[in-house]
Amino acid sequence: MGVEAESTAVSETRWGGGSRKGWRLHVQQLLRVREMTLLLLVCGCGIVFSLTVPNFGSLANFLSISDSLVFDAMITTGMTIALVSGGFDLSVGSIFASSGVIVAVAMVAGLPVWLSIGVALLTAAGWGLLNGLVITRVGVNPLLTTLATMGMARGFVYIVTEGRVVTGFPDEFTAPGQAAFGPVSALVLIALLVVIAADVLLRKSAFLRQLYYIGSNERAARVSGINVERARIGVYLTTALLAGLAGVLSTSKFSAAIPLMGTGAELKAIAAAVIGGASLYGGEGTVLGGTLGLIFLALIQSVLVLLNISVYWQGFIAGAVLLLAVSLDVLIHKRS
Amino acid sequence: MIMRQSKCTTNIPAIAVAGVLLASLGQSSGLAQQDQVVLQGVKPLPNERYVMVTFLSGIEFWVPARKGMEHAAKQLGVQASYQGTEKYDAIDEARVLDQVIASKPTGILVTAQNPEALRPTIDKAVDAGISVVMFDSDSPKSKRPVFLAGDNYRIGQKAGELMARLLNNKKDAKLEVVTTIGQLNMTQRSSGFQDAVEKHGMKVVRTVEEGGGYDATYARTKEVLQAVPDLDGIFDCGSMAPGASKAVQETGKIGTIKIIGMDLDNALMDLIEKGQVAATLVQGAWHMGYWGLLMSYAVAHGMVDAGIGDYKQAGASPLPAYVDTGVYEVTKENLKFFRDINKP
Numbered sequence: 001m002g003v004e005a006e007s008t009a010v011s012e013t014r015w016g017g018g019s020r021k022g023w024r025l026h027v028q029q030l031l032r033v034r035e036m037t038l039l040l041l042v043c044g045c046g047i048v049f050s051l052t053v054p055n056f057g058s059l060a061n062f063l064s065i066s067d068s069l070v071f072d073a074m075i076t077t078g079m080t081i082a083l084v085s086g087g088f089d090l091s092v093g094s095i096f097a098s099s100g101v102i103v104a105v106a107m108v109a110g111l112p113v114w115l116s117i118g119v120a121l122l123t124a125a126g127w128g129l130l131n132g133l134v135i136t137r138v139g140v141n142p143l144l145t146t147l148a149t150m151g152m153a154r155g156f157v158y159i160v161t162e163g164r165v166v167t168g169f170p171d172e173f174t175a176p177g178q179a180a181f182g183p184v185s186a187l188v189l190i191a192l193l194v195v196i197a198a199d200v201l202l203r204k205s206a207f208l209r210q211l212y213y214i215g216s217n218e219r220a221a222r223v224s225g226i227n228v229e230r231a232r233i234g235v236y237l238t239t240a241l242l243a244g245l246a247g248v249l250s251t252s253k254f255s256a257a258i259p260l261m262g263t264g265a266e267l268k269a270i271a272a273a274v275i276g277g278a279s280l281y282g283g284e285g286t287v288l289g290g291t292l293g294l295i296f297l298a299l300i301q302s303v304l305v306l307l308n309i310s311v312y313w314q315g316f317i318a319g320a321v322l323l324l325a326v327s328l329d330v331l332i333h334k335r336s
Numbered sequence: 337m338i339m340r341q342s343k344c345t346t347n348i349p350a351i352a353v354a355g356v357l358l359a360s361l362g363q364s365s366g367l368a369q370q371d372q373v374v375l376q377g378v379k380p381l382p383n384e385r386y387v388m389v390t391f392l393s394g395i396e397f398w399v400p401a402r403k404g405m406e407h408a409a410k411q412l413g414v415q416a417s418y419q420g421t422e423k424y425d426a427i428d429e430a431r432v433l434d435q436v437i438a439s440k441p442t443g444i445l446v447t448a449q450n451p452e453a454l455r456p457t458i459d460k461a462v463d464a465g466i467s468v469v470m471f472d473s474d475s476p477k478s479k480r481p482v483f484l485a486g487d488n489y490r491i492g493q494k495a496g497e498l499m500a501r502l503l504n505n506k507k508d509a510k511l512e513v514v515t516t517i518g519q520l521n522m523t524q525r526s527s528g529f530q531d532a533v534e535k536h537g538m539k540v541v542r543t544v545e546e547g548g549g550y551d552a553t554y555a556r557t558k559e560v561l562q563a564v565p566d567l568d569g570i571f572d573c574g575s576m577a578p579g580a581s582k583a584v585q586e587t588g589k590i591g592t593i594k595i596i597g598m599d600l601d602n603a604l605m606d607l608i609e610k611g612q613v614a615a616t617l618v619q620g621a622w623h624m625g626y627w628g629l630l631m632s633y634a635v636a637h638g639m640v641d642a643g644i645g646d647y648k649q650a651g652a653s654p655l656p657a658y659v660d661t662g663v664y665e666v667t668k669e670n671l672k673f674f675r676d677i678n679k680p
Binding site for chain 2: 054055056058060061064065067068071072097154155157158161162163164165166167168250253254255256258259260261262263264265298301302305306308310311312314315
């Protein structure tokens with residue numbers, strides 16, 4: 001669906017005419033765009049919670065929610081791209097940790113800040129390249145490949161840190177992670193930039209658009225002359241670099257790199273991307289959708305704390321809401 | 337780099353105790369000639385092996401336990417090695433433990449990721465005649481003779497008492513607890529804390545889940561601060577207090593909201609130094625390794641019979657069932673003494 005559905009929706013909007021039937025078709029077609037359902041759901045939740053949950057509707061609460069989404073948003077962006085291409089990347093949480101820790105260790109060892117960041121991003125790229133090469137050249141399933149590198153990268157973190165939290169960085173490194181423009185933190189702006197850029201590129205750039213083709217029908221893509229291997233390697237480089245960048249920023253924000261950082265980030269990203277319309281079978285999904293999925297998950301989590309739901313119930317309720325949201329989405333698509 | 341040369345601090349009272357203990361049991365006399373650290377009167381047994389087995393083996397928490405074990409091993413002239421699974425995974429830990437058992441060591445010091453999942457393998461080690469001790473996370477129904485650990489309920493109580501002092505017994509103070517549900521040690525700390533603060537008329541208004549990494553604790557604490565703007569204190573039962581501290585810092589209430597953490601890593605040290613985290617409770621993990629090895633050695637060498645004689649026939653354990661390894665309160669004032677506690 002993904003791109004196709006979108007283009008049909010767009011054309012229907014354009015040529016749909018003014019009759020009642022046309023109008024109904026409009027709504028149906030709009031609803032078929034995955035992001036639309038989700039956007040309505042997010043806005044609906046936002047409005048309902050604002051009216052019913054004390055302190056929810058405040059600007060401070062929205063800013064605090066967005067502050068807590070920064071790293072997940074960047075990782076989800078990469079995951080969405082991987083899912084679109086028919087791939088999968090379980091190693092992002094570990095790569096996040098690996099870069100977050102490498103930048104820390106490099107600075108503590110006395111490397112200049114820019115070089116430390118460079119080394120951290122190169123490390124991430126290294127993991128991405130390893131994933132890409134094993135998947136394309138050796139032909140191992142992405143799930144297994146990235147499951148293995150997830151373990152390797154986490155192990156690498158422990159080798160480098162010996163399990164210890166690393167601290168003691170120059171101010172010029174920690175400043176950007178803690179900077180703010182008015183009430184909006186610099187990190188939120190960076191994440192926003194990444195999300196918007198990735199969303200536009202995935203829709204418009206020829207290189208990224210071909211991922212939808214590869215994801216929905218790899219053989220056809222190959223026959224039509226697309227360099228599938230190169231595109232795939234590019235995908236895993238992208239997911240790794242985004243995770244690596246997020247890791248570096250996290251270390252900057254917390255002024256500390258903890259070996260456990262990013263544990264479980266891959267599952268959260270997959271959940272967000274799938275809620276946002278990405279398919280586990282490839283060929284579908286948008287970055288905007290993934291981000292909305294993430295926001296939806298965060299809204300639910302935030303409300304659970306604001307309403308003082310018992311911590312024992314939180315996991316259950318969050319899971320149930322997730323199931324409900326995904327089911328609702330599937331039902332809407334079935335009907336139209 | 338973060339790796340430092342390990343420095344063997346000699347613990348005089350411990351050596352004295354161990355020395356008396358060993359000498360009194362008539363270990364073969366004569367000075368240890370090569371290894372200076374081996375205690376006087378103890379015959380080094382370079383082929384005798386003791387293995388520590390952990391889960392999440394990479395984490396900093398095990399470093400003092402490992403150091404304690406190595407300290408004792410040096411004094412006794414035996415080999416000590418460290419094994420485990422890097423994962424938080426009972427099955428994988430059981431696999432490692434199985435392999436260790438197959439290598440036939442004299443003693444095993446083990447901590448169980450899950451009490452039931454590790455039980456058969458622990459029993460297997462005991463049945464194989466290996467001198468097993470357990471530390472930190474127990475498998476109470478297994479055949480292990482002793483368990484050495486901090487009493488988590490008491491740790492929580494201590495944190496509660498400390499919180500009351502930090503807030504000058506403020507009536508109706510509102511507190512947040514950060515925990516991991518389903519993890520027994522944290523649940524016990526959390527309830528110890530709750531019971532203690534309630535006696536001081538304070539209340540835990542939010543309990544949130546810690547998650548892996550600082551991110552989740554940061555996010556949850558931000559939400560709590562939205563819901564309860566007049567929060568007074570936070571106790572993190574795990575090790576993510578820096579995440580909570582970051583959230584508090586962003587609201588500009590650092591210092592007003594008192595944060596108590598657990599254990600001691602570099603990030604916590606920095607924050608305690610800066611006054612952004614008020615205190616942390618550091619467990620006596622070193623004791624788990626040191627006394628764990630001594631106990632394992634004592635049983636393996638038939639040094640203890642608990643005054644029963646044939647304790648095996650009697651179905652009794654030659655060791656105390658439980659040793660509380662205690663906890664230290666670390667604040668800005670005494671931080672400097674604890675700085676090296678986790679250095680490998």
